[in-house]
Amino acid sequence: MEGHDGDDMNGAGYNGDHGIDGTTHGNDARTRDFLAPVNPWCHAGGSGLFPDAAQTFSGSSSFNQSWLGLESLDLNSGEDWTLSNTRQTGLYRTLRFSMTYGAMKLPLAIGQSDLMKFRKGLPEYLDQMDKMFTGNTVDGSTSFIAGESGTIDLDGTSSDEEAAYEQDDQLTPLSIGNKRASSTSTNASSPRKRSKSPALRAMDNNMRTHNEIANHRLCLMESMFEHRKQEDHNSQSALSQKIDRVTQIAKEMGISAQTPTLFRGLYNIIHNESDMDFFLANGPEERMIIIEQATPVDVVSAAATHCADPWDDLEEMMMAELEHAEDDDAFMYGMYQYALHIDKHLNRAEYRQPAMTGLEWVQRKLGDSKAYYSMFRMSPPMFHRLHDLLVQSYGLKSSTKSTSIEALGMFLWMIGAPQSVRQAEDRFERSLGTVSNMLHKILKCMVKLATDIIKPVDPQFRTMHPRLRNRRFYPYFKDCIGAIDGTHVPCVVPNHKFVQHLCRKGMTTQNVMAVCDFDMRFIFVLAGWLGSVHDMRVFNDGTTTYSHVFPHPPAGKYYLVDSGYPNRLGYLAPYKGTKYHLQEYRDAPEPQGKEETFNYAHSCLRNVIERSFGVLKMKWHILHQIPSYAPHKQSQIIVACCALHNFIRISGIEDRHFARCDRDDNYVPRQASDNQPDPEEVEDESDLMNEFCDSIAYALLNHS
Incomplete structure (x- = not known):
């Protein structure tokens, strides 16, 4: 049930949300999308598919009447209203209504094929749809950025405490993919989950x-x-x-x-x-x-x-x-x-005596750079530098039974491959409770690291990035400071959260917004928004709710955004309705006209955010589908992966994933676009930025 962007209501554009939106539609939004037929002959005993003189609906809103050719229509009365006196020349005109209690959006569609579906009346399943969407609200309460929301707290227990009961947990992640898919089974040195005693x-x-x-x-x-x-x-x-x-x-x-x-x-x-x-x-x-x-x-x-x-x-x-x-x-x-x-206490299984402990396995992999990179997604020197930083500055400590090196190695192994908690239990010879606590401990440190590492190097953006000095972009984009975009991260959610997380690709996701600079470093990450909402909802939340953290562009500076965002002061969007993405230009003639020329240059420069997302997902495979952890933990895992991304980027140690992008500025890893819905275009908001866009476009066209 997606909303529609760019539809004009009372002469002003608005940004449609994806149906279930508690802020827009109230705390108990009951959204219903259906096509309502309008009889063009509004006389008594009208003819056609719908013999009634007019169709009556209930609503409370208003819109530009000229769209429908209606001479008189008042939706603000809060009472029943009737469509009549149409001035259209076509046979039928259909309205698509997104009806809610107290709010209505009226995008227009013209045609007869959809109308024929309802010649016998509205669908019988509308009542079931009401029940499906009752109580499904998206109010932004799940949004999360590092340092502004509560971090993970261990439940007052030692990270080495063996779980008394290792019962199945609904939030325990399942195995993903074929790799080690059956590793929940154990061998003699790692016995199966102990069942209850006869007593x-x-x-x-x-x-x-x-x-x-x-x-x-x-x-x-x-x-x-x-x-x-x-x-x-x-x-x-x-x-x-x-x-x-x-x-x-x-x-x-x-x-x-x-x-x-x-x-x-x-x-x-x-x-x-x-x-x-x-x-x-x-x-x-x-x-x-x-x-x-x-x-x-x-x-x-x-x-x-x-x-x-x-x-x-x-x-x-x-x-x-x-x-x-x-x-x-x-x-x-x-x-x-x-x-x-x-x-x-009296019927406990014997302690396991593994042939190789988890610490020994991590240390063994540290001796083989190639194998270590495959397992932990970073080189051994990078691992040691990260470990030392977490120990010295972010509270990572060893305990009596597990070391900080083992805990960090297990965390990287789990989010890089990815691996489930049960697979980690089998590989590291630890109980499920211990594995979960070790994961909590490292994740808590990573969220603290994200607070310090996901931010601009220079909040005033006084230095121009070297890439902007390229003759393709200078002096046209000399005041650009970065790019903004959203990405959908697939995740497993409980059944009662399915509708809110459902994106336009038909899968459950989190809609994550990120801001990056031209060094492919994230300077702001907002996770936690459910996949059903529009990118503009996430953007508005980041610039208002987290305004004190969001890196607002200084006067005269701006970010590059795609067509899913409006052209407004400080945010430069491409021309709408014109081909934009680089893949559209690869097998096509040279850009023609000012709009294509501008969009091509804009896309070549803005793809830094897509390349950043590509490297992020190419390195941390858990972002291909986050297992069924608690929703707040899923958000923290996303932020932790972004923190690791930045740490690797600024470490100065060569990384093969970043190196591939550094060799080719136009290379975008395919992971950046996997399972990503196309952006929904929105109307521009600033005439000043539109004029600025035109000035750059003409300058680029004249230069070419």
Whole structure:
């Protein structure tokens, strides 16, 4: 359900979001896309596929009426409105509505093929679509940049603590690809996940049976109390009615406060239910005698009658039963804790004695540069420099059972190959809990590193990059300081988050925005936005919510952006509707006209962001599909990969992935465009930047 960009509403362009957008559509957006037919003959008893005189819809909005040829249409009333009096010449005109409660977007489509699909009415599945999208909101609360959101905290446990239970976790990543796909199986030195002991399984069954009996007992007692409460209510109601009747008859007999002796007799009667029954069963003369002869209430006798109530005995029995049940509960709970203690401490599997520890495996690979680069995506000198930096400045420490070198090697191996937690457990001979904690520890350090390394070298951008001095770009782009773009990172998400993460490619992704300079270094990275949103939503969040961190262009400077962003002050976009990407020019004639000439130069210079994304994904394969970690951890993994990207770039040590791009400025790794939806064009916003764009285009055309 994607929105549409560049559609003019009230004469102003807007940036459409991808349907499920809590900010635009409210906290409970129920989005419905459908085609609504409009009858061009709006007279009574109209003809055609839709014989009704007009189609009536509900909405609250307004738009440029000239698009539809409507003479009068008011959508701001908040009431039902009718389309009528069309001035079009075609046979049918269709409107595509993205309808929400309180907001409406009305992009226009002309044609008859889609209209024919609805000749029998709207689809039957609209109610199911309402249910599907109910509560699916995208409000930006998941966005993450290094240093501005909470980093990962270890849950107060040692990184070497062996997990008491290694049960399957829904968030435990699955194996990806064919490489080591079956490595969750283990050998003799790495036994399978230990199952529960017989004592614990028996106590599980006993506890389940005990809980069922206790629940049945409580339900029975509740029903008995409810029955007693209802009986008391009925008895009190009947007694009140009987007292009212006796009192009314006594008044008719002339008994009142003026006859104190008879009034006291009446008072004595209404305190004894049997006397009232006898009183009501006789005639007027007998009733007077009964009142005259009524004796005072015997309080002791009444108390004795009350004590004889069988419900009192039942209540005492139930209270005694509850006391016994508490003793049973305490006994069962104690036995269960004892079974847990046995299972945890007295029935543990023997410690593994691996033929080669994880540390030994990492050190062995360090001796082979080629094998090490394949496994850990960097050279041994780069690894040692990164390890020393994390130890000295970012809190990486060894523990009694695992070293910092092993933890860092495992982290790089997991995000580079990629490998799952279970594969790391098998390779490094560690429990799942230990592997997870080691991953947390390194990821926490990487997020801290990202805070210091993902930022401009010179926040004022005072130095012109050497590439801009090339005669192809100078002096036309001499004030350009970098490029901005978004990339979709596939990720595995829970079912209830599927719709929000669904991008236009039909897969679940995170929409990540990055800013880079011409050295292919990221200077700003915003992760965490769900794949269903438009790039402009992410851009606006980065420039507003994180305005204090975002590297805004100084006066007179600007970034290069693609057609998915508007031409606005400080951000230079290409001409819309004209071929732009380099692959469109490779097998085509030379650029013709000012627009193609400008777009070609713009694309050649802006491809630095695409090349940066390509190297990033070519090196860290986990970004091809992030496993089903918690969503906030997925965002932190993306930022950590960008931090490693920058560290390698500024280290001064040659890297084969960067070297391939350095040899050819027009080389863009294919990973940059894999599974990436095409940008949705948006309308330009700044006449000043449009004029600036034209001036560069004419200068380039004259130079050529």
